[in-house]
Amino acid sequence: MSDTDTSQDEFKKITEELYERNLELxxxxxxxxxxxxxxxxxxxxxxxxxxQRESLVHLVTHKVKGAFTRSKYIFAGMLDGSFGELGDTLxxxxxxxxxxxNTGIETVDLVLNADNLQKGNVKYEMKPIDFKQIVLEKxxxxxxxxxxxxxxxxxxxSPDGTYAMLGDAFWLREVVNNLIENSIRxxxxxxxxxxxxxxxxxILFSVKDTGVGxxxxxxxxxxxxxxxxxxxxxxxxxxxxxGLYSVKLIIDAHKGRVxxxxxxxxxxxxxxxxxPAA
Amino acid sequence: MNPAARFPEIAAKIIKEQEFVIGxxxxxxxxxxxxxxxxxxxxxxxxxxxADPKGIIDRLVAQYEKIFGKASHAVCHDAVKDILxxxxxxEVPASLR
Numbered sequence: 001m002s003d004t005d006t007s008q009d010e011f012k013k014i015t016e017e018l019y020e021r022n023l024e025l026x027x028x029x030x031x032x033x034x035x036x037x038x039x040x041x042x043x044x045x046x047x048x049x050x051x052q053r054e055s056l057v058h059l060v061t062h063k064v065k066g067a068f069t070r071s072k073y074i075f076a077g078m079l080d081g082s083f084g085e086l087g088d089t090l091x092x093x094x095x096x097x098x099x100x101x102n103t104g105i106e107t108v109d110l111v112l113n114a115d116n117l118q119k120g121n122v123k124y125e126m127k128p129i130d131f132k133q134i135v136l137e138k139x140x141x142x143x144x145x146x147x148x149x150x151x152x153x154x155x156x157x158s159p160d161g162t163y164a165m166l167g168d169a170f171w172l173r174e175v176v177n178n179l180i181e182n183s184i185r186x187x188x189x190x191x192x193x194x195x196x197x198x199x200x201x202x203i204l205f206s207v208k209d210t211g212v213g214x215x216x217x218x219x220x221x222x223x224x225x226x227x228x229x230x231x232x233x234x235x236x237x238x239x240x241x242x243g244l245y246s247v248k249l250i251i252d253a254h255k256g257r258v259x260x261x262x263x264x265x266x267x268x269x270x271x272x273x274x275x276p277a278a
Numbered sequence: 279m280n281p282a283a284r285f286p287e288i289a290a291k292i293i294k295e296q297e298f299v300i301g302x303x304x305x306x307x308x309x310x311x312x313x314x315x316x317x318x319x320x321x322x323x324x325x326x327x328x329a330d331p332k333g334i335i336d337r338l339v340a341q342y343e344k345i346f347g348k349a350s351h352a353v354c355h356d357a358v359k360d361i362l363x364x365x366x367x368x369e370v371p372a373s374l375r
Contacts, residue, residue, distance in 0.1 A: 016347035019300065023349055026299045 057115050065108045072101035107240055113174070114225070114242040117249040124168040124253055128278060131172065131203050132163035135196050138176040146184050152191035153180075161198030164278040171250045172275075175258075178243045179207045179271045186269070187211030198277055205273040214262035214269050222260055223248040251275070284365060285331035288358045288374075289314055289338055290324045295357035296342055296350065307345065311338045335371040 075098040077083055079091065086094065116122050139155050146153035183192045190210025197204050214222065221227035228241035244258075251258040256275040262268065289308070296304035305319050313334035317323040326334050342350040355374055362370050 012345075012347075015345060016349065019346035020349045022299045023353065029298075 057112065060108055061112060065105060065112075068101045068104040068108065072098060072105065075101060110240055110242050110246065114246045114249070117246055117253075118225070122171070122253075124171065126166050126168060129165060129167050129169045129172070130163055131165050131167070131198075131205070131275065132157065132161070132196060134169060134173050134176055135194065135205060138173065138180055139194055142177075142180045142184065145181075146192060149184060149187075150189065151184060151187055153184075154191055154193045156193055156195040158197040161196065161203070162277055163196070163198050163203055165203060165254075165275055166278050167254050167275070168250075172254070175247050175250050175273060176205065178247050179205075179273070182243065182271070183207050183209040183211060183269070190268075201277050203275045203277050205275070206270060208268065208270045210268045212269075213265045213267040214260060215265050219260065219262070223258065247273075284361055284369075285326045285335060286324055288335055288361055288371075289326055290322050291357045291361070292335075292338060292342075292354045293324065294322050295353055299350075299353060300346070304342075307341050308338060311341050314338060332369070332371040336373040339371070339373040 075094045078086060078094040079098065113122075135155075135157070139153065143153050180192065180194060187209045188211065192210075193206075193208045195204070195206040195208065223244050224241075225245045226241040227245060248258055251273055254275055256273060258271070258273045261270045261272070293304050293308045296307075302319075305316060308314055308324070309316055311334065313327040313330065315325045315327075317325055339351060339354045342354060351373070358374065362374055367375070
């Protein structure tokens, strides 16, 4: 075999190898192209879904909340005598109607708040605040509700902690309120202990209860949008799955952390919020 | 559809698939095959002489295989397998059976 033949063979071999490599690349390109097209379609579907969701929220705002508000004022008017004297049965029904409407409005507000927090529509007013004050206010506020259910609401606040921080008092109040209220809802008997300690540049707020606890499965979705635990809906049929989600969004906006611990169903829960101190 | 009318489509599909792997070189090599006329490279339009369309397709496949080896033959086959599936077996060019 001459040198020319050898180099031609070499050239053909290299050309064929290059072709095979190009072919591999072309196949990969096609796969990427297909995936890109699928992704584009999924993106379009997602956009449509978000629009549908937004329009649903819009509907909730204007229709459902409006309906609740109108009937709330009817019940309130009945109770304050605007429509004349009521008998005991009617008074009882009007009281229940008013309570039900208040729950409905709270639920709608919860979903709307979560939606606004998620979309970034909430403008936080970060001001120097005393977080301890918020906690004390809410403990006082929730004590009656807890005691009405036969639960003790105790506090364990470290007296020498520092609780000054930069935050939005309105939304942090929502956080404290939500966590204490959740504990009251999910505790049938025993007590709820609200803890607060501060130091080393951090504020640690906790709510411990002797309630139904949290399964490992539910822990995974606890702070996600619409994350209603399988076990939690058995206790709280009004659960929206937006309360803890809102808590997380608010705490994230304050550069803090929120987490939950529980040894399992029936063994109580502990919710923790860690916030940066001023 | 007249099977003969399929041959320009077969040729165009093969060239375009080869173009996907080796770029414009695919059209240069196709022009070297007697009986193939490139009408519009951008649109991927070709015509084929009526005399021996199956032979022309065989030569086109061979043209690529001569330079780029067996892998290019498989690419030609894959490019037109959907068309081939609709053709009577006797009409399928030997190189693509």
